[in-house]
Amino acid sequence: MTQPNKWYVPWDDALIRKYDINAPRYTSYPTAVQFHALQPIEVQQHLDAQRSVTKPLSLYIHIPFCQHICFYCACNKIATKDKARADQYLDILEREMVLHARNFGHRPITQLHLGGGTPTFLTLSQMSRMLDLVGIYYDWDPVAHSGEFSIELDPRETTDDMLQLLRSRGFNRVSFGVQDFDEQTQIAINRVQSFDLVRSKVERARELGYQSVNFDLICGLPHQSSESFARTWEKTLTLSPDRISLYNYAHLPERFKPQRRIDSATVPAADAKLTILRDSIELLQQSGYLYIGMDHFAKPTDELALALEQGTLQRNFQGYSTMSETDMLALGVSAISQIDGLYMQNHHEIEPYENLINESQLAVKRGIFLNEDDKIRQWAIGQLACQGRLNLRELGQKFSINAHEYFGNEWQRLAELATDDLIDVTPDIATVKPLGRLLLRPILLAFDAYFNAEVATRFSKVL
Numbered sequence: 001m002t003q004p005n006k007w008y009v010p011w012d013d014a015l016i017r018k019y020d021i022n023a024p025r026y027t028s029y030p031t032a033v034q035f036h037a038l039q040p041i042e043v044q045q046h047l048d049a050q051r052s053v054t055k056p057l058s059l060y061i062h063i064p065f066c067q068h069i070c071f072y073c074a075c076n077k078i079a080t081k082d083k084a085r086a087d088q089y090l091d092i093l094e095r096e097m098v099l100h101a102r103n104f105g106h107r108p109i110t111q112l113h114l115g116g117g118t119p120t121f122l123t124l125s126q127m128s129r130m131l132d133l134v135g136i137y138y139d140w141d142p143v144a145h146s147g148e149f150s151i152e153l154d155p156r157e158t159t160d161d162m163l164q165l166l167r168s169r170g171f172n173r174v175s176f177g178v179q180d181f182d183e184q185t186q187i188a189i190n191r192v193q194s195f196d197l198v199r200s201k202v203e204r205a206r207e208l209g210y211q212s213v214n215f216d217l218i219c220g221l222p223h224q225s226s227e228s229f230a231r232t233w234e235k236t237l238t239l240s241p242d243r244i245s246l247y248n249y250a251h252l253p254e255r256f257k258p259q260r261r262i263d264s265a266t267v268p269a270a271d272a273k274l275t276i277l278r279d280s281i282e283l284l285q286q287s288g289y290l291y292i293g294m295d296h297f298a299k300p301t302d303e304l305a306l307a308l309e310q311g312t313l314q315r316n317f318q319g320y321s322t323m324s325e326t327d328m329l330a331l332g333v334s335a336i337s338q339i340d341g342l343y344m345q346n347h348h349e350i351e352p353y354e355n356l357i358n359e360s361q362l363a364v365k366r367g368i369f370l371n372e373d374d375k376i377r378q379w380a381i382g383q384l385a386c387q388g389r390l391n392l393r394e395l396g397q398k399f400s401i402n403a404h405e406y407f408g409n410e411w412q413r414l415a416e417l418a419t420d421d422l423i424d425v426t427p428d429i430a431t432v433k434p435l436g437r438l439l440l441r442p443i444l445l446a447f448d449a450y451f452n453a454e455v456a457t458r459f460s461k462v463l
Contacts (some may be wrong), residue, residue, distance in 0.1 A: 058111035064333030110147030142170025220249035222266035
């Protein structure tokens with residue numbers, strides 16, 4: 001066990017209950033709740049303007065297929081065992097790559113992430129084909145352009161040959177979906193995977209030279225208790241993942257059909273869930289992990305922790321990131337792009353997505369063009385969420401505004417939060433305090449011009 005460091009986050013039961021409200025996770029601002037139908041010609045004109053941009057690009061590719069449905073999952077996925085469907089999907093994906101390549105093909109890719117669904121639903125030949133396509137249409141060269149090239153993995157469906165293929169193609173980070181090692185919980189969520197299986201995949205990844213091995217776990221799953229999750233942590237820590245994402249399970253069977261397979265009576269009550277979360281956060285910190293923010297933990301030597309230390313941390317739709325000043329182009333069904341003041345999301349359903357691409361049209365269903373107020377608030381939220389600090393003078397110079405007047409009401413709201421020791425506020429600078437890093441979302445709410453009681457129900461609880 002290690003001693004608390006300057007990034008140590010304390011726990012205060014009373015304040016956590018006070019601020020455990022519904023709030024966005026701010027992987028974007030404005031949030032996806034504000035997305036609406038866009039005019040295709042306006043989107044195309046905006047993207048055409050990217051031809052003269054040379055800054056690096058982040059590329060996300062969504063693979064929606066899963067052989068098995070995990071009952072807790074709220075992701076956009078397609079349940080099938082038919083591998084031929086992936087061939088059809090790759091055909092469409094190639095056409096989408098072609099549509100975007102004329103505007104983005106020249107920009108070096110410094111971040112590539114494969115998500116889903118289950119990306120390793122693809123066979124070795126299908127995965128090779130997809131990565132070949134990325135290299136054909138885009139400037140992706142892991143040798144020439146260093147960066148973060150990562151993939152989400154289901155240990156049950158990830159072969160050693162797939163790990164070797166991905167590593168040979170330049171991937172340097174893998175994220176294993178662990179969720180929980182308790183067998184009773186695994187059965188309840190339809191995701192049975194032994195500790196030995198996960199350990200074998202982790203060991204193989206390290207043998208192959210992946211720079212970072214990450215785990216995803218979930219707090220609040222059926223049959224979980226502080227005692228059972230402590231056993232999961234004991235096993236997890238023996239594998240020493242470089243990063244850990246500890247997500248909160250939101251049980252919403254009325255919204256997500258697979259969750260109806262979970263017996264609601266087995267889901268921990270709110271107080272029990274908070275106890276599990278409290279014990280988990282304390283254990284991880286005592287075990288040497290830094291609390292990065294909003295569910296993310298990392299070893300002090302990991303690039304994510306170094307970015308936190310150096311003030312270069314960023315946030316996007318994948319959570320916290322080390323890649324600064326990059327646009328994100330997202331391909332595939334339901335994928336969300338962030339391109340120079342534009343958020344755009346592809347159709348969630350496979351049929352309209354494929355139909356539009358086959359007609360040589362963008363598959364964009366909705367999104368939002370940021371106005372000047374959005375951009376100002378987006379920057380302010382990003383500063384607090386990533387750097388833990390907002391300087392009004394710096395903001396005023398960046399956007400040529402009187403920031404003290406512009407954010408007068410917001411500064412008063414921060415002053416109220418300061419009475420609970422979440423943030424330190426001077427006339428010019430707001431600095432998030434240790435407890436405030438655990439309760440970032442209520443702090444960021446102060447700058448959200450769209451949030452109200454009506455939209456609040458669309459978001460999960462803070463903890």
